[in-house]
Structures are given as C-alpha cells and as structure tokens.
Amino acid sequence: MIEINKKNARTWSRIGVRATYGMALLEAAKEDPLVLAMSADLGRSSGLNQFISKFPDQFVNAGIAEQNMVGVAAGMAREGFSVFASSFAPFISMRASEQVRMNLGYMNIPVKLVALGSGLSMGFLGNSHYGLEDAAVMRAIPGLSVVSPADCAEVFKVIRASINYPHPVYIRLTGGVNNPIVYQDDYEFEFGKAVCVKEGKDLCIVATGSMVAIAITVANEIEALKGMSVKVVNMHTLKPLDETCISELFCDFHTIVSLEEHSVVGGLGSAISEFKSRGNHLARHISIGIEDCYVKAGDYQYALAEAGLTKEKIISNILNKLQ
Amino acid sequence: MTRTLTNSIRRDIVEAGYHCGGSAHFGGGLSIVDLLAVLYEKHLRFDKNNPLWPERDVFILSKGHGVLGYFATLKNIGLISADCFRTFQKNGSDLIAHPVLNLPLGIESSNGSLGQGLSFGCGIALAAKKKLMHRRIYIMLGDGECNEGAVWEAAMFAAQYELDNLIAIIDVNGFQNDGPTAVVSNKADMAAKWAAFGWDTIEIDGHSTEQISNAYKCAENATGKPTAIIANTVKGKGVSFMENNNEWHHNRLTEKNYLIAIDELENSSD
Numbered sequence: 235m236i237e238i239n240k241k242n243a244r245t246w247s248r249i250g251v252r253a254t255y256g257m258a259l260l261e262a263a264k265e266d267p268l269v270l271a272m273s274a275d276l277g278r279s280s281g282l283n284q285f286i287s288k289f290p291d292q293f294v295n296a297g298i299a300e301q302n303m304v305g306v307a308a309g310m311a312r313e314g315f316s317v318f319a320s321s322f323a324p325f326i327s328m329r330a331s332e333q334v335r336m337n338l339g340y341m342n343i344p345v346k347l348v349a350l351g352s353g354l355s356m357g358f359l360g361n362s363h364y365g366l367e368d369a370a371v372m373r374a375i376p377g378l379s380v381v382s383p384a385d386c387a388e389v390f391k392v393i394r395a396s397i398n399y400p401h402p403v404y405i406r407l408t409g410g411v412n413n414p415i416v417y418q419d420d421y422e423f424e425f426g427k428a429v430c431v432k433e434g435k436d437l438c439i440v441a442t443g444s445m446v447a448i449a450i451t452v453a454n455e456i457e458a459l460k461g462m463s464v465k466v467v468n469m470h471t472l473k474p475l476d477e478t479c480i481s482e483l484f485c486d487f488h489t490i491v492s493l494e495e496h497s498v499v500g501g502l503g504s505a506i507s508e509f510k511s512r513g514n515h516l517a518r519h520i521s522i523g524i525e526d527c528y529v530k531a532g533d534y535q536y537a538l539a540e541a542g543l544t545k546e547k548i549i550s551n552i553l554n555k556l557q
Numbered sequence: 558m559t560r561t562l563t564n565s566i567r568r569d570i571v572e573a574g575y576h577c578g579g580s581a582h583f584g585g586g587l588s589i590v591d592l593l594a595v596l597y598e599k600h601l602r603f604d605k606n607n608p609l610w611p612e613r614d615v616f617i618l619s620k621g622h623g624v625l626g627y628f629a630t631l632k633n634i635g636l637i638s639a640d641c642f643r644t645f646q647k648n649g650s651d652l653i654a655h656p657v658l659n660l661p662l663g664i665e666s667s668n669g670s671l672g673q674g675l676s677f678g679c680g681i682a683l684a685a686k687k688k689l690m691h692r693r694i695y696i697m698l699g700d701g702e703c704n705e706g707a708v709w710e711a712a713m714f715a716a717q718y719e720l721d722n723l724i725a726i727i728d729v730n731g732f733q734n735d736g737p738t739a740v741v742s743n744k745a746d747m748a749a750k751w752a753a754f755g756w757d758t759i760e761i762d763g764h765s766t767e768q769i770s771n772a773y774k775c776a777e778n779a780t781g782k783p784t785a786i787i788a789n790t791v792k793g794k795g796v797s798f799m800e801n802n803n804e805w806h807h808n809r810l811t812e813k814n815y816l817i818a819i820d821e822l823e824n825s826s827d
Contacts, residue, residue: 294683297717302676302710309680313688332670333707337677340667341658 246386250411254386256281258393272319308337320348323365338402353408353495354537370500382406384446385416391423414447428476434465484515569629577646586625588730588790619674620699621655636663672705682723701733716755730792751785763788
C-alpha cells in the first residue's frame with residue numbers, strides 16, 4: 235500500500251488530482267479484482283491510462299453516454315463490483331442526475347461517482363465544463379454522500395475509504411496540476427468527520443476541496459496583518475455534514491467563514507446555513523464561494539480571480555465583512 | 558395452462574385497479590400480460606421460495622407504469638401474497654404505481670422514470686458475464702418509452718459489449734400518454750431501429766403464446782448480440798372497452814365498468 239509521505243505528496247501534487255485519482259484506483263485494483271473503473275470516453279482524462287493497460291478487464295468505457303454509464307455502474311455495483319465511474323463534473327452530476335437519483339439514491343446502490351475538474355479548473359474550456367453547481371445538485375439527493383478532497387493525498391484517502399463503503403458517494407475533484415499540498419503525513423480520514431488543519435481561536439475558516447490550502451495561507455496572512463488567531467477546518471465531506479464539528483465551532487467562535495470553489499447556492503456555505511437555521515446558533519456565518527453566475531473564463535488562476543477566490547481577494551472579502 | 562394464467566392475471570389487474578379506489582394504469586398493464594405469463598411460467602429461472610437465489614435470472618420492468626400486469630403476475634406465480642397484492646395503491650403499501658426495489662417480492666429494481674431500466678440491466682448482464690455466471694437479464698420497455706434518448710445509449714452499449722445474455726422485450730402497444738406513438742414521436746420501424754443499433758430482433762404477436770415462447774427460446778440461444786423482441790400488442794388487451802382506447806392509459810374504473818370487465822374476463826374463451 236502506498237504511503238502518504240513528503241515525497242509522495244510532492245509527486246502527486248505535481249501530477250495533479252486527476253492523475254492521482256488514476257494512481258489511487260490502480261493501487262486499489264492491485265488488491266481487489268472487483269474494483270472496476272468506468273469512464274464516459276474520458277479514460278485518459280481521468281488519469282486511467284495505466285489502469286486500462288494493466289487491468290483491461292476491470293475497465294468499462296461507456297462512450298459519451300453519462301446517463302447510461304451511471305445505470306450500468308449501478309447494475310454492476312449491485313452484483314458486487316466496487317464501481318468508480320468518472321466524467322467531468324457537470325456531465326456526471328447534472329446530465330445524469332436522475333439516473334443518480336433513481337439508482338444510487340432511491341435504490342441505495344454504492345456506486346462511486348468521480349467528478350473530474352470540478353470548480354473552475356477546466357480553465358479555457360469554460361462554463362460548459364465548470365463544476366459550479368454539481369455539489370448542490372448531488373447534495374440534494376437523499377442517501378448520497380458528497381466528498382471533496384483537499385489535496386492529492388486526500389484523494390488517496392477518499393478512494394481507499396470508498397472501496398468498501400456500502401453507500402453511494404460523489405467524489406468532487408477540484409484543483410489542477412501542481413496542486414497545493416495540505417497533507418504530507420498520514421492522518422485519520424473518515425467520511426463525515428471534519429479535520430482541523432490549523433488551530434486558532436479568534437476566527438475560523440471552514441473550507442473544502444481546493445480551498446483548504448488557500449484557507450491556510452489566508453489564515454496565516456490575516457494573523458500577520460491583524461494579529462488574530464485563525465483556525466482552519468477541512469470539511470472534506472459536504473454530506474453528511476459534520477454537524478458536531480459545526481456546532482462546536484458556532485459555540486467557540488464569534489464568526490465562521492465557509493470557503494468553497496462552488497456556487498454559494500447549494501454547497502458548503504448552504505449546508506452550514508441550513509444547519510444554523512435549524513438550531514439556536516448566534517455566531518455569524520460568512521459564506522464565500524462563486525457568486526450565482528457564470529464565470530468569465532480564462533486559465534484556472536484567471537477564473538479563480540474572476541470568481542474572487544484568490545488569496546488576496548478572499549482576505550479582502552473577509553476583512554471587509556469583519557469591519 | 559398459460560391461457561388460464563393470463564386470464565387470472567387480467568382479472569387480478571381489474572380487481573386491484575378497481576379496489577385501489579383511484580386511477581391506475583390499466584392499458585399498459587393489460588398489454589404485457591401474455592409476455593409476462595409465458596416468461597415467468599416457462600423461461601425465467603427463479604426460485605419463488607428463495608427470491609434472492611444468486612443464480613437467478615432477472616426481470617426488470619423498465620416501463621414502470623405497467624405494474625398492474627407485473628404485480629398481478631408475481632401474485633399468480635407465488636412471489637407476492639394475495640394479502641400483499643390487495644394493498645395495491647393503498648397508503649404505505651409496498652405496491653404503488655411504479656415498482657420499488659423489493660427483492661423478497663421478486664421486484665428487482667425501482668422504476669417509474671422511463672428509459673433507465675435497460676442501462677441497469679446492461680450492468681447486471683455485464684457483471685454476470687465478468688463473473689462467468691449464466692444468468693439472463695430480461696428488460697421490458699414500452700414503445701413510448703423508446704422516446705427516451707437514454708434507451709439508445711444503453712442499446713449501443715449492449716451491442717458494444719456483446720451482451721447476448723440481455724433480452725429487451727419491447728411492448729409495442731402503439732400508444733403513449735398523449736396518443737398514438739406514431740403521432741407523438743415514434744413513427745419509424747421499431748425492429749429496424751434495434752437492428753441498426755446492432756441487436757438481433759424478433760418481431761412477434763405479443764399475445765400469441767406460441768410466438769412469445771419461440772421468441773424467448775430464440776433469444777436464449779443468442780450468441781454475440783443482445784436480442785430485442787418486438788412484441789406487437791393491444792393496449793388494454795382483454796377488456797373490450799379498454800382495447801386500443803388510450804383513455805385507459807391511466808383511469809379510474811366505475812363499479813359499472815368493473816362489473817362489465819370482470820364479466821368479460823370470466824366468460825372469455827382465452
């Protein structure tokens with residue numbers, strides 16, 4: 235089994251999340267002949283080249299037909315295969331959403347959907363390929379877990395945890411190549427259990443996916459600028475939300491900031507707001523994500539800047555709202 | 558024997574549809590009775606005393622609104638009890654207007670959203686092949702359902718993966734919710750379409766026991782290709798005022814009509 239250590243973390247960071255996904259699944263297939271990868275004509279884009287050449291019988295290409303892929307994945311998963319079906323985020327979540335609802339949700343079939351290039355990382359390919367609303371749509375389906383790994387090491391953790399997980403999971407991959415590193419050492423990963431990645435006591439940023447690494451930088455800079463102590467929590471699982479963690483944060487902090495590379499409609503910020511509205515929590519919640527719009531496209535960094543998700547823009551946003 | 562069975566299934570359809578007290582899908586339930594009776598009586602390999610038998614064949618009603626024909630068949634074959642069957646479309650029942658996955662009752666999948674059963678069946682068929690299990694997967698679709706694009710995604714997939722253990726039964730009753738299929742959206746030749754997608758096709762009279770059985774036998778011996786049985790049927794078959802009358806796609810039986818229907822079936826030579 236491949237270890238999480240500094241060297242591997244650097245390698246995975248360089249190759250990026252998609253290639254790391256392919257590598258993690260390859261490792262899983264070596265140990266389990268029932269691990270099966272599906273793709274909708276995006277095998278190479280899913281980092282599955284080596285997987286396909288080493289385990290051709292454990293790969294099924296559905297062609298450019300995501301709806302059928304999800305149905306086939308469900309049929310195979312119900313017969314005992316551990317099926318990982320991948321495609322670009324909007325196609326696997328939204329085009330196939332009703333197949334996901336009927337097969338994975340209604341029938342509780344434990345297919346693992348892998349959303350490639352979610353958020354804005356598809357760069358110049360534009361909004362047709364961006365995953366702006368995928369978590370919102372998937373989060374609304376009863377019984378489906380929604381997970382967004384913070385970095386490549388966490389991709390490994392999520393894949394490992396998913397293999398024998400008896401429920402369906404939507405795995406939302408954000409970030410690109412040369413991905414910032416959050417984890418260089420092994421750590422405890424459990425679906426639905428948030429992880430503190432930086433301690434602090436004056437302000438808390440709850441981030442998910444690609445925004446965890448940026449949140450750590452933002453926290454450090456706010457500490458330097460304002461003399462505040464800022465905590466960062468990696469909320470890798472959007473559903474089921476770690477309500478125990480959020481509840482404690484609402485008690486311990488005057489303000490918590492949610493940060494995500496997703497629309498402010500329906501993602502992490504919404505999940506926290508929904509939880510807050512059901513209880514008697516007085517703490518303030520600031521939701522930062524992609525506003526309810528399509529983003530002017532460019533390369534990944536340009537699109538992040540357009541969406542207000544660069545380090546500088548997030549710091550300024552938070553400090554303005556704290557005034 | 559099958560004739561007695563089909564008549565009993567049709568009477569149960571009318572009974573359940575009337576006693577549920579509301580509207581039900583009569584037309585598309587009655588059109589599939591002969592296809593289901595022959596399948597469950599002579600071809601589908603299952604153990605009614607062990608519905609979860611791992612080697613069993615699988616039947617999926619992709620045209621989920623055909624449940625009256627499906628549940629009545631499962632009742633007559635011994636998978637659903639008479640008591641359970643009487644709960645059809647009652648609050649809290651396992652038997653509602655579309656199938657809900659319930660393996661102990663022999664219901665293999667949840668359906669109701671059209672165009673999804675064939676994909677699910679492809680997955681089960683491919684899994685069986687990979688595990689070297691000799692299971693057959695039967696998926697029943699409606700001709701109206703074939704409007705759905707996802708049906709044709711699955712049709713391409715099945716041919717691509719040479720799923721010769723997969724049998725699609727197309728109930729061509731000629732109608733869909735809004736009227737005749739030829740008027741709404743499906744004018745072209747059904748068998749030619751499936752053949753063009755790489756399937757073996759067999760076109761039959763979907764009410765002829767002999768033709769149905771021969772078609773299943775032929776499909777069971779397929780090699781390298783999935784089989785589509787294009788079954789020409791009469792919507793509402795067996796109840797004179799429902800036959801080819803699309804008002805009975807989804808409708809409510811009055812007591813008067815219920816008595817007429819039961820009388821017709823009790824006196825039927827079928």
